[in-house]
Amino acid sequence: MKRYLLLIIGTSILSIFYIQSTHGQDAHFSQFYATPLAINPALAGVHTGSYRIGTVYREQWRSALESPFKTTNFSGDLKLDLGLGSKSNEDYIGVGFSFFGDRVNGFDFNTTAINLTVAYHKTINAKKKSFLGLGAQLGVMQRSISYEDLFFQDQFNSLDGYTLNTSEVLPENNYAVPDFSVGLNYSSSPSKSLSYNIGVAMYHFNQPNVSFYKNSTIPDPALEKENNLYSRMVFNTSLSLKLSELFAISPRLLILSQGDHTELSLGNDFRIEFYERDYMAIHFGAWLRIVDDTSGISPESFIPMIGLDYKNFLFGVSYDIGLQDAFDSRLGLSSFEFSVTYRGNYDNDSGYCPTF
Numbered sequence: 001m002k003r004y005l006l007l008i009i010g011t012s013i014l015s016i017f018y019i020q021s022t023h024g025q026d027a028h029f030s031q032f033y034a035t036p037l038a039i040n041p042a043l044a045g046v047h048t049g050s051y052r053i054g055t056v057y058r059e060q061w062r063s064a065l066e067s068p069f070k071t072t073n074f075s076g077d078l079k080l081d082l083g084l085g086s087k088s089n090e091d092y093i094g095v096g097f098s099f100f101g102d103r104v105n106g107f108d109f110n111t112t113a114i115n116l117t118v119a120y121h122k123t124i125n126a127k128k129k130s131f132l133g134l135g136a137q138l139g140v141m142q143r144s145i146s147y148e149d150l151f152f153q154d155q156f157n158s159l160d161g162y163t164l165n166t167s168e169v170l171p172e173n174n175y176a177v178p179d180f181s182v183g184l185n186y187s188s189s190p191s192k193s194l195s196y197n198i199g200v201a202m203y204h205f206n207q208p209n210v211s212f213y214k215n216s217t218i219p220d221p222a223l224e225k226e227n228n229l230y231s232r233m234v235f236n237t238s239l240s241l242k243l244s245e246l247f248a249i250s251p252r253l254l255i256l257s258q259g260d261h262t263e264l265s266l267g268n269d270f271r272i273e274f275y276e277r278d279y280m281a282i283h284f285g286a287w288l289r290i291v292d293d294t295s296g297i298s299p300e301s302f303i304p305m306i307g308l309d310y311k312n313f314l315f316g317v318s319y320d321i322g323l324q325d326a327f328d329s330r331l332g333l334s335s336f337e338f339s340v341t342y343r344g345n346y347d348n349d350s351g352y353c354p355t356f
Contacts, residue, residue, distance in 0.1 A: 026203070026232050027071055027102045027111070029056050030287065030303045030318050032254050032265065034339040037075045037098045037117050039236050039254065040201040041135030042185035044119040045079040045094020047343060049312075052077055054341035060320075061335065067105030074099045077117065088126050094119040094133070108146035113179065115139030121187075130188040137181040137203075143210060144174040171216040177208035183234075193242035203232040230259035246273045250285075262292040267303070283307035283316070299323045301335075314341040 029035050034056050036043035053076040060069040077096030100113040119135030151162035183201030211227035238252040250269040267287030274280050287303040307316035320335035
């Protein structure tokens with residue numbers, strides 16, 4: 001037990017050094033553990049049960065914006081036993097799909113992504129249920145923007161508003177690009193009271209061109225028609241440890257690096273089981289998000305969380321408390337999230353898997 005606790009502590013210390021030399025982030029969720037396919041393609045199929053379906057809804061900065069940002073993720077993955085019939089070889093395949101939608105109100109800037117994921121999990125130690133998984137994700141990313149709510153300088157009537165026509169020649173406001181991601185993950189459940197995993201992934205492996213002007217025929221040599229999306233590097237590790245029949249802990253660590261930004265999320269989830277027959281448990285915990293951007297390294301959010309585990313369902317609620325805004329005496333940029341996960345043919349006695 002001490003070895004695994006030291007592993008998490010040591011990884012956390014190393015991550016503090018890591019965050020000083022890397023950068024980045026995409027649109028993301030605080031309940032990242034409820035969006036496994038958005039963390040690592042190699043997590044497809046890494047769960048107890050035969051399949052898993054989940055959704056997360058995030059509403060961001062309601063206290064500061066008239067129309068808050070809204071982000072949704074829906075995903076499902078299936079574990080397929082290869083049926084090799086060997087006690088020393090329990091290889092399996094994980095397949096999954098995911099839908100991601102991010103909307104910035106005001107001018108309706110929308111990002112939508114649909115992804116298909118496949119992962120192969122090779123048996124490392126069948127007795128300890130240790131697997132090394134390699135996953136790949138193929139998807140399509142679509143972006144659109146509404147010009148109806150955009151105004152330009154030449155539209156100002158010099159009196160009371162932007163009522164004139166604009167001479168701006170605007171590109172098509174809707175496009176789609178292919179998107180590729182890969183990941184590697186090691187998972188192990190050496191006992192019914194312990195399971196853990198550690199993985200790395202690269203999203204936007206092909207660095208797609210996300211410029212609205214890429215197909216434009218506007219003859220302006222100063223116009224940049226290429227704006228490649230930075231690849232997003234992800235490091236994740238988690239551990240679930242039952243300290244007694246009714247009590248368990250789940251420390252987790254996530255590092256996102258993309259472009260000139262880095263984000264580290266570190267926290268712990270406590271789980272208390274109440275009924276074994278109907279299987280009901282409550283989760284609660286807290287997370288700290290640290291960012292490294294153009295302003296330097298600083299704590300960005302404190303995130304309390306509470307959840308309910310009932311039979312095959314898992315519910316979670318979290319609330320981001322913006323620390324930077326509190327220190328600067330500005331409007332608090334807080335966010336709310338709600339998640340639901342359903343695990344098909346779930347067997348709680350097979351081991352405590354870190355899925356929440």
